[in-house]
Amino acid sequence: MEWRKERECIFGEQLSPLDQTLRSLRTSGPAIVWTTLFLFVPLLGIVFISFMSRGSYGELQLPLTFDNYSRFFGFGSFGFDPLYPYILLRSVLLAVGSTLLCMICALPLAFFIAGLSPRYKNLALTLVMIPFWTNLLIRTYAWQMLLSAEGLVSKIAQFVGLVGEGMPLYPSLGAVYLGTLCDYLPYLVLPLYASVEKIDWTIVEAAMDLGAGRIQSFRHAVLPQIIPGLAAGIVLVFVPATGQFIVPDLLGGAKTSMLGNSIAQQFGPSRDWPFGSAIAMSGILALMFALIIYNRILAKRGGEGLL
Structure with a gap:
């Protein structure tokens, strides 16, 4: 029997599996x-560095050890201290809260932009993307000015009685949430807007004709259609919000130290690169675990998943 290699015709060319592989690699x-x-x-x-040791002058030393990870999880030389697990938990909770705030603001904003005429729609999308035109550090310093005791936002808060006279709104946890919301809101609005633009409104009309109310129509006819954009936006906000350090450092002060601040501290003033690497890897593994759970939940609810 004569054996022949399978060949596929692509753009009029007969390609063998090897040719296809080489073309894909190119x-x-x-x-x-x-x-x-x-x-x-x-x-x-x-x-590799996370398993090394720190020398007397900050240099990297062998042999490899698990001491950095033990120290991160609280099992150090001076007994159990859950400082860094608490910082990790606080960073995750901050990211979850910031993501929820972005969702609350992004949903009506995306529907509002999608309902505009093409002329004003482009203008609205441009306004959403304006934060990308300036550096994150500059935007954070601007919020410091607005939230200071003499800033516009603090003056408004003092006028309505939210804070006392002459009291600033930062450093505080609320200032961190506000800064994070303004920094990462476009990452959720843009993919969500792309999904809203593709909604088949005839399905919504059919649901309402069959007696579904507004909430039921949104839950069963609208939400399944915007899940892809919403899921992508949640990941785009949650992942960077977990490891941020500029906003918590400048707007939150020492009491709101996050995972990113701890990593920067070890790689900077402390010169403890092995422990900083262990903190970074622990954060990455925790983030991967959270994303896997999120992907499983999304897949069980009828989505295609992200991973």
Whole structure:
């Protein structure tokens, strides 16, 4: 029997499986090299450093050890201290709260923009993207001015009686939430708007004709259609919000130290790179675990999942 290799016709060319593989490597090769060099190699470096030790002058030392991870989870030389697990938990809770705030603001905003005429729709999308035009640090300093005792937002809060006379709104946890909301809101509005634009309103009309109320129509006819954009936006907000350190540092003060602040402290003034790497890897693993659970929940509710 004569055996022949399977060949596929692409754009009029007869390609063997080897030719197809080589063509795929030529097109995806640069992206693979870029991802390997600037993502996986540094990540492997962080993993390796996290098992090393810190010398007397901050230098990296062998042998490899698990002491950095033990210290992170509270089992240090001076007994049990849950400081860093508490910081991790506080960072996750801050990210969850910030994501919920962004969802509350993004949902009506996305529907409002989608209902505008094409002329004003482009203007509204431009206004949403304006925060991307300035640096995150500059925006955070601007919020410091607005939330200071003499700032506009603090003056309004003093006028309505939310704070006492001459009292600033920062440093506080509320200022951190406000700064995070304004920084990451566009990441949720834009993918959500893209899903709202694709809604098939005939399904909503059919649901209402069958006796469904507004809440039922939104839950069973609208929400399933916008889940892809909503799910993508949640991930785009939750992931960076978990590891942020500029906003908590400048608007929250020492009492709202987050995971990102702890990592920056170890890689900066403390010069303890192994422990900083262990904190970073612990945060990455916790974040991956949370995303896997989120993906499973999303898939069980009828979504396609993200991972």
